[in-house]
Amino acid sequence: MKKFEAKTLEEVYELASNEFNCSIIDLEIEIIQQPSKGFLGFGKKGAIVTAQLKRRPKKEFKKNYKDTKYKKSNINIQDVSEKIANTTKEIKKEKVQNHTKVPHVEGKEQIFNNFYTENNQKDEIAKIVIKKDKEEIISEVKKDVNLLFQNTCYEIDEIEVDFYDEETLYIEFNGKDSALLIGKEGYRYKALSYILFNWINEKYGLMLRLEVAEFLKNQEEAIYNYLIPVIETIKENGTYKTKPLDGILVHIALKRLREEFPNKYVAVKTNVKGDKYVLVNEYRSN
Incomplete structure (x- = not known):
């Protein structure tokens, strides 16, 4: 167990990760002191943690999360986002070192454009051969994503993980405070989707379907009702x-x-104000 100090939690996590030369999710971290700006410069505190490498069990992870509730603490969602972002950076480094081919991930807008299926052309992601079996992937992702959120300020149930289809992983958040992860107009939902997608796509070559407190289900129902007269x-x-x-x-x-219209041209367009809409036209015409 080693002790690390820095101005922020992000910096101290990076120090620990560099010291052990591994990803942040491979470390057992205990927060000794939260960083504090103090008042007018007085009482300013840095972040202090202790860290050590996790012991890797020989058998498949079988911890029972049933009826588990994650209690509130002083850590906020920003800290978790920073941990996941650092994890993504480490995964990218490992991919380069192992000469593993990973499809190029575009910007945020392109990622969201690929979330809810694509045209008939074969996606690079579909060409990836997933070497791990489904149960192993589910167990691994479930363990890591629950670990990342167990010390947040939100009371959430065990995070469910399963396969939605052959190329899509389904992650579901429920619990007393899970709706707070959605944010105003879904801005937190979109940020969380982006972070988790980067991690899962980089490591497993899979797409993501994220459900938070039935937000996705309700959004789908609302838009389906709107589209009835449109169709x-x-x-x-x-x-x-x-x-x-x-x-x-x-x-x-x-x-x-x-x-509904597989033989028509259906695409997302952006108007001069930056608003997005869906255009349906004759096939391959603008």
Whole structure:
């Protein structure tokens, strides 16, 4: 067990990770002192933690999380995001060292454009051969994602992990405070999706479907109801442009309209104000 000190938790996590030359999720970390800015420079404190390498069990992880509640602490969601971001950096380094080929991940907008399915062209992600079996992946992701959130300020149940389909991993957050992870207009949901997607896509070559307190289910129901008259109009006129849709709604609409009109051109467009909408037109015409 080694002790590390720095101005912020992010810096102290990085120190520990560099010292042991491993990913942050491979360490057992105990926070001794939270950083504090003090008042007018008085009482300023840095972050202090102790860390050591985890002991790797020979058998598959079988810890029972049933009826587990994660208690509140002084750590906030920003700290968790920083831990996951650092983990992503370490995974990228390991991929380079092992000469493992990983598909190029575009910017945030491109990632969200790929969340809710794609055209008929084969995606690079689909070409990846996943060497681990499904049960091993589920067990590993479930263990790590629960570990990352066990010391947050939110009371959440055990985080569920399963396969949604052959190329998509399903992660579900529930519990007393889980709805707080959504944020106003879903901004926290989108940030959490982006962080978890980067980690899972880099390490396992999988897509992600994230559910938080039935947020995704409710959004899908709302957009499906909106699209009922839209679909009828498209059948009559052959073309349509939806109203501006925010965040995840545009991707749900894109998936639904592509399913309904496989022989038409269905794509996300952006107007001069930066608003996104879905355009349905004759195939391959603008």
